[in-house]
Amino acid sequence: MSDQTLLSLNNLTLSYGKNTVVDRLNLEIEKGELIALLGPSGCGKTTTMRAIAGLMTPSGGEIVLDGRDVTRVPPNKREVGLMFQSYALFPHLSVFENVAFGLKLKGxxxxxxxxxxxxxxxAVGLGDYADRRPADLSGGQQQRVALxxxxxxxxxxxxxxxPLSNLDARLRLEMRTELQRVQKANDLTMVFVTHDQSEALSLADRIVVMKDGAIEQLGTPEDIxxxxxxxxxxxxxxxxxIFTVETGKLKGKGEAFTLPEALPAGAKGLAWRPRFVRLGEGAFSGTVIGAAFVGQMREYVLETPLGQIKVDVDASAPAHSLGQQLAFDLRVEDAVILKR
Known part of the structure; x- marks a missing residue:
């Protein structure tokens, strides 16, 4: 544990009955970091958050906050704040009374x-809204009250x-900016749970991608x-x-094939974003079975012996129609090398 570590999860194991949801998870979070727990439903991210909050007792491991073991400390004694997806504001109380509620309980x-x-x-830009009721506020303003x-x-x-799932696209963008501002201005340590990769990429200092109750990858948004x-x-x-490497060949949902270029040593797979597939050239060919104009891009789906290939090209390129046969290329230099 470094001197900057504020929250440490050490071999944290979380279970519902005999079903282990999170298995020996280790994670260190530094003071002032904004960390995203990212993954699909059922990956263990919300369960991990509930354990940090004290709403679930671990079946193994420990939770250390600011040098103190809080694994079995009640939620109200942990100095951990929790902002719910639903905001959970009291409709009969004013904004001031909602914000004051927890402080009054502390005397x-x-x-x-x-x-x-x-x-x-x-701090959240609502200094003039103290006397209003939650029903008089927009969704974004209600979220600021909860914050x-x-x-x-x-x-x-x-x-x-x-935190942003209940907002429309415009408000979601506004609240991303607001969360970042408040977090940096107050040097807050934040952990947020999301299944939205764009939300995690735009907000987090580091992202914890979770799968089946374990950390699949931890890194900066750029790394991920x-x-x-x-x-x-x-x-x-x-x-x-995405293709796996099997005996020197790439294997997807279709036939295994050999690239003209040598595969990197130790690669378990190769992956190409649609925009890195080179259309109109190369040794492979496929039939257009899907075509869509999406503003700045044209999206295509090709049916090929390798399986379906998705391709994005600039909208200024010539359009192709359904049923058209097109050449394409998958170059190793354009791929990401998968370690596992």
């Missing part, structure tokens, strides 16, 4: 309470469960997006043409 009153709530609302309610409790770690280490991670971040 804060009077001018101290007013000052702390005011600071929290100002302020967590901030005023001065948590050492703030946990967010799918550009250098996935496994077929699972590659597929999750948009490498739609």
């Amino acid at each position: 804060m009153r009077g001018s101290d309470l007013s000052a702390r709530v005011g600071e929290g609302l100002s 302020a309610r967590s901030l005023v409790m001065d948590p050492k770690v703030l946990l967010l469960d799918e 997006y550009n250098r996935p280490e496994s077929a699972f991670v590659a597929d999750f971040v948009g490498f739609e043409n």
Whole structure:
């Protein structure tokens, strides 16, 4: 554990009855980091977050927060904030009263309470909304109230469960910016759970990609997006043409084949994003079975002996029609090498 580590999960094991959901997970999070737990439903990300919050007792391992073992410490004694997906605001209380609720439970009153709530609302840009009710606010404003309610409790770690999933596309972009601003301005340590790769890539300092209760890959957004280490991670971040390496050949859902170029030593697979498939040249050919214009790009699906190949080309390129036979190339220099 480094001097900067604020939260450490050591061999954390989480189970529901005899069913192990997270198995001996190890993760260190530094003070001031924004960490995303990313993965499909059932991968263990939400269960891990619940354990950090104290809402689930581990069946093995430990949770250490700021040098203190909190594995079996009650949620209200952990100094951990939790922002729910549903916001969980009290509809009959004003914005001020919602934000003040937890502070009142801790015994804060009077001018101290007013000052702390005011600071929290100002931090999220809602200083003029203290007297409103949740029903009078937009979805984005309600989320800011929920964020302020967590901030005023001065948590050492703030946990967010799918924080942007209830917002439309425009508000989602606004709240990404707001979360980043608040997190950096307050030097907060945040852990958020999401199944949305674009959300994780745009917000996180580091991303933990989870699969079957284990960490599949941990790295910066650039690492995860550009250098996935496994077929699972590659597929999750948009490498739609993924092949395994078997006895020196590439194998997908169709025939195994040999590339003109030598395969890298130790490669377990190769993956190409659709935009890195070279269309109109190369030793391979396929039939267009799908074609779509999507603004700046044209998307094609080719039926080939190798299986289906997805290709993206600039919209300024000549359009191709269904049933057309096209040459294409898969070059090793354009691929990501998969380690597993």
